[in-house]
Amino acid sequence: MKYIELPAEQPRQLTFYLAMEEYVARHVLEPSEGVNGDCFFMWQVDPSVIFGRNQLLENEVNMNYCREHGIGIYRRKSGGGCVYADRNNIMFSYITAEQNVGFTFNRYVNMVVHVLQRLGVDARASGRNDVMIGDCKVSGNAFYKMPGRSIVHGTMLYDTDMLNMVGAITPTDAKLLSKGIQSVRQRIALLKDYITLTLDEFKDYVRQQLCDDTLTLTAADVSAIEELEQEYRSDAFIYGNNPAFTLVHRRRMEGVGDFEARISMKNDVISNVNLVGDYFLVGELDHQLLDKLRGLPLEHDALSRALPDRIDDIIMNLDKEDFIDLLIQQ
DSSP states (O other): OEEEEOSSOOOOOHHHHHHHHHHIIIIIOOGGGGGGGOEEEEEOOSSEEEEOTTOOHHHHOOHHHHHHTTOEEEEOSSOSOOEEEOTTSEEEEEEESOOOHHHHHHHHHHHHHHHHHHTTOOEEEETTTEEEETTEEEEEEEEEEETTEEEEEEEEOSSOOHHHHHHTTSOOOHHHHHHHHHHHHHHBOOGGGTOSSOHHHHHHHHHHHHOSEEEEOOHHHHHHHHHHHHHHHSHHHHHOOOOOOSEEEEEEETTTEEEEEEEEEETTEEEEEEEEESOOBOSOHHHHTGGGGTTOOSOHHHHHHHSOSOGGGTBTTOOHHHHHHHHHTO
């Protein structure tokens, strides 16, 4: 696997690295090389909140806290939940030509697990997207597909500012913040507590374990990434467009994620549906799923006839009947 490095290191916003993933997938990865053509790189950023492609900013981020503490707010193109990152976290990016989402995701997560296990850490894969040390989470990961490419990226909690981690996504009331820190600290593992390597030494170790080749991008590559980055920095991409809606139905589905179905009704039929949450998208949401709902009555039989039998080909692990129940709130 190739390690992708920049020609010069300098502080960058998180949007640069999201654009770098996409650029590498489109212009650098050579699918003809198979696994040997896979690409990987690591990065760190100033305090930032990153929320998923299908999440609503107002549902996930404490914007006042972020403004007061200089924490950047960004959206990514992958699904999954909202995460906090800072210079004491390491972000991993993995780009492959493999198109089987489940296989790609499992391969990446297991690569991370094996790296930690070789350091003597009791690490294991868990749930949809987590790497655990014992019963505590040390890494959360997400993915998205492009034509002919898959991108997986995630956090590695070497250390972090717990106050910012909790405050950026929870109320700022001092009592709630204190309880939140205690609660989160019981559920997460900081890698520094389990290994003797410094953060930089750990990064060197990961690179040696996973990569056998290096590709240094050119100044022209960097310029192209900076141009692509502008999409990620735009208000339209970060804040999105939230049309008016008539109904809001919420549900958490084990192994799938949190859902909020926002449904607009006109003349007793569905005129629009917006599905938000931390689910993982593996197909085309609008074309394969949401477009089929428009113009239908909000009734089980009509929805069942219109929808494909395999919803899990569109949203990972989602059962068709569970989705219909969410829409009609049964």
